[in-house]
Amino acid sequence: MADTHALATLVQALKGLPGVGVKSASRMAFHLLQHDRATAMQLAQALSHAVAHVRHCERCHTFTEADICDTCADASRDHSQLCVVETPADQSAVERTGTYRGLYFVLMGKLSPLDGIGPHDIGLAKLRQRASEEGLREVILATNFTAEGEATAHVIAEMLKSLGLRVTRLARGVPAGSELEYVDLGTIAHALVDRR
């Protein structure tokens, strides 16, 4: 697209975003430069600022700009419960339900041997240490219900077994609002076994 080096570099950089190919990157570059240079500058500043200031909470590993994130620093939360999630987006989903008042541990990933992601990459040693702290009574495993998420939950459950904690997993079952006819059989089978 055109002959400018600056433009080629921009398209190349936009291609580095997940889910963006060369056509989308070209379209984005064209849109930004032709119609919305203000957004381009805002994005450049937001990127620099985030890279410079966003780091990991020392307690729960989520993104924060301080040493300890607001959630971990909140004395009014229930410090006896720890919910283990894969990403900040998952944490946000649990938080938005409004039914959980405990703390979190954010793995920032999941075990995925095929992608070379092992226990060290998702901070399991740190989680074990965090789970050994006094006052903690329950660890809730809220990793995703995918193959990797299930494996991660299993490994964590095994690891925490010896600590004398209650280790629970989010309930599996029929999603709210769904019709049985359209729910996959594995889910119905689980819902039958775990009926209450």
Add this chain to the structure above:
Amino acid sequence: MADTHALATLVQALKGLPGVGVKSASRMAFHLLQHDRATAMQLAQALSHAVAHVRHCERCHTFTEADICDTCADASRDHSQLCVVETPADQSAVERTGTYRGLYFVLMGKLSPLDGIGPHDIGLAKLRQRASEEGLREVILATNFTAEGEATAHVIAEMLKSLGLRVTRLARGVPAGSELEYVDLGTIAHALVDRR
């Protein structure tokens, strides 16, 4: 997603990219900050650099870092032909065919009254002036074959009528490699009328 202002600002800025919603923006921000801060910095620099240096060619209106783009400055090209396209990406497509050696005029858009884009926004006055220059014999209308592109081609053709130029339009017809059974009827009808 988490509670940091820098992250929220970044997600908001990424949402400004065309075709990116809040979920994609969150995923991009997470990926950049967790796995690829180098790409984030490259993107920030590429954006700033492009915004500062990329402007429009004084002759053909495409993106360039100089006053005149390389194509317009190329004395070996055929200065008697001018190909009118909507975007630099379209120009690149024509250029990659290797069959055109003339010059270009890039509208950087198309007439689209519903979006409030009129003749002034796509530089029709400048095109008229450019088309009046000595030595030009033919203007090839290569706007897209969409409703807006066709309308734009029609308006330009009307505008240039009085200048005594040959004004042509890219041929409509059956695309290379296609089977008639699967080509839309409008295209076949055009191909029949324009048979040669």
